[in-house]
Amino acid sequence: MFRVNPSDGEQPLHVPYWALDTLTLLDFLMGPMSEAAMTGVLDRIQAAKSSGANGVAGVDVNALMINTPLPFSLKQLWADLVDPEYKTWADKERTTPALEEAGDAHSLKLPKYSAPGQGSALPDINQTGVLGIKRQLTQMRSRLLDRQYDFMLHPGKWEPELSGKSQMDLPQLLEAWFGHDKPITVLDLSGVPSQVLVRLIGGILNITYEAMFWGRNLPEGGRNRPQLVVMEEAHRYLGRDANNPARDMVQRIVKEGRKFGVGAMLVSQRPSEIDETILSQCGTQFALRLSNNADQGKVKAALPDSLSGLVDTLPVLRTGEAIIMGEAARLPIRCRINLPPEDERPSSADPKVSEAWAKAKEKEDYERLAAAWRSQNPKWGQNISVKAQEDG
Template sequence: MKTDITYLGKIIRVDSNVVEVEVCNDIPSSAPIINGRLYKIGQIGTFVKIPIGNILIYGIVSSVSNIPNKADDLSNFGYGSRFLSVQLVGEKIGEEEFEKGIGTYPTINDEVHLVIEQDLFDIYGKKDDGCIEIGRHSSSENLSVYADIKKLVLRHCAILGSTGSGKSNTTVSIVKSIINDYNGSRVVLIDPHGEYSSAFPDAKVFKINDATSPLYIPFWLMNFDELAYFLVNAKPIDDSKPEYRLLRELITTFKKKNNILISGTIDQNFITADSPIPFNVRELWWEMNWWLNATFTTSDRDSQTITTSTQTSKGDYLNLIPASFLPYATNNALPHKSRHGEYYSYEKKILSRLKDSRYDFLFNPGDITGLAPNRDLNDLLNDWIGSESKLVILDLSGVPFEVLDITVGLITRFIYDSMYWGRHETYTGKQRPILMAYEEAHTYLNKNDNNSYSKVAVERIFKEGRKFGIGALVISQRPSEISETILAQVGTFVALRLTNSGDQSIVKSSAPDNLNTLIDLLPALRTGEAIIVGEAIRIPSRVRIKLNQPRPTSDDPDLVKSWNKVHPENIENYKIVVNKIRQQKN
């Protein structure tokens, strides 16, 4: 009613999803106090309600002016009038719960009222078993905002924001809410910079060269395309080259030798170059080197075999010592030079990889050999997703940048395959879903990288993971660089402050709710404040995320305090730093 203290004005224009409101000139104050609380009239991003019988229609203020939009004749509007543009977002019928979407539209002269705190409680409801708390509503410190956990995880989520906007803290808040509220939850966090272990002291952290929980990813877990790219920088388009096809055949042969594994014996007829079967890559190198450098008692290519070679020493492939042969003659005399030069470029590249200690986590994966008496891939899965720990952090800070893409892709594909092939088991798959979280996603899920193995693997989760119990969360400061396929499948966006117009437009075009009013607020958000839109939240909202302690190590240094100190010069200072650079070890 117009006599209600919440009365705001009347509707003067109705569009498909926007209404124009003329604010009543008789309102005594632009900031009325209702039930002891101050409310600002016409605040951008605040809610209003339109009562129609037993229906309450809710909208969000998108603009304020003293001239109505699309006004043809200003003479009909009184001096001092104020006008609000309101985007309609949902409705509440009787005692039923709030629903997004509009079934009944308001008409001209319908009343518009302020939304007070009690109305917000009616919209957001109480926390139930299927929700987690995201934060507090920016309009009310007493109002918690909840997200539907099923839709947040299985419909995928993105946390986006400029540097310093509070992305890491928001990630910690969401992950903590999940693992604290659900005893059977499991989350795998891909952490390229090693920031999150400090925020989760109880998490299981795997890190390269760690004394207690070293991160191992066996190279033989790669499929052939990944392995060929990693070992010799070859791509599938090279399939027409004989050396590429010979490499495939050689790897397949080596894998078939090791078909009796800890997890079971594999029929050799089903083993291909893509099968995750262990083999010794040093022996692969030795074999290539042998055929390149051997000399023979025959010049005929087809007759150049092990029995016709002049081998004087077998060498030692485990220590990268090649076989020795009698030197070939420079004329037609014996012995003859090898005519098997197909592996010339490949052999040198593999040797270079094997000698690079940065790749030890791939080439020397501890006791994950697949062969008795060591451990197999089932043990690796138990470490990552089958242990009692609800959160596992894979710290990739020691991974060389040039193999970060393949490493993330390999982890993702392995976990995806385990969920797919375990979809009918009681302990995994759809019976126990998992959330994969990808920090700094723009660095390896770049839309412009057409040869990204990680992008292919993660896109597969976004497109098909829901059916097998896999949800994904991407965290990035540059959404404009992330794969469009990934963003198109994101069901819920948690957007913190974004100052770049290109990033803002990506969020605006990708967000599932057509609510540009709130998206337009992105450049003006405070640190730790987010716009949340999408399937997991009842209504698009501006939310304050609580500050978590302990914090991830992504916070800014205390520059003023540091620069106020006197730092005495010491000629010994940078020895440790240089050694770490040289060894690539912390």
């Protein structure tokens, strides 16, 4: 189990920014830029990756691409980009910077230069290496300082130093996700801010697909160790919105992934909100109780006309009862799925409202409730309660 805010027995979720699609990363960090500015930023990233590529297995420096997953420092990139934007010169020859206080890449401190003079008066405004991206760099700095994005922008041992060297690299990330002896890897994204969710899911899926695709002939690759990616609450991030990296990556997986050992399972309460291309590639469907007409229509479209009457039973299906259709069933069938023992079920059942309302009110502690919210950990208050009882 990997989680943004891990509890006992869970590991922290780290998704290194340098392993994500570079254009998607820059869009999140800096927002829209002119073509010339984007080219200048990409050139610096390319140079930063190239400088640390020597000796890395599988990397040809002469054929290195902007999306090659190699560590580079975002802090150093910001410092290199921000200095020309604020620099002024103390002489007409522009050899002596009018620097009052040096910046610091590690703490993201801005450099302080003397204000440019009026007309021909010194200091002179800098015109070398200026991309006109002060606003974008301010946004980039705020993203880097925002602690809620640490799992991606400051990914623990995968965060490079200013020189570009990181304590852990791509092999250790892939081994952590795919190389353990457990049959399932759970990436819990419940604590991820909504502003970055679709980009993050797209990045995780891209890492998974690219690793299985390029390693397809290796023992660790997709053909020898096929992976099934299960996506809960799929309607939240696989809609028809424009500029959706998660949807684009899932489309690629459902169209091409099965040839390289990457499968997809979508779990959703609202199939009508999922992209049509993705749904059309799902070979088997398990339809549980559905009451919305639009959602029922998606199920009906997958059934032969002679069996469309099965859709009428969708609103009255019992818990654990489903209609199965597609490649897993020669004919669509209605069946009851055996429920796991109560002590092994996920904590997702509806509360028993009448019983809860009938109970006497217990002692309440809203300090504990607020702390659980702030820590993004629903077990926080329980742990404190247990400890208080033991101390007592």
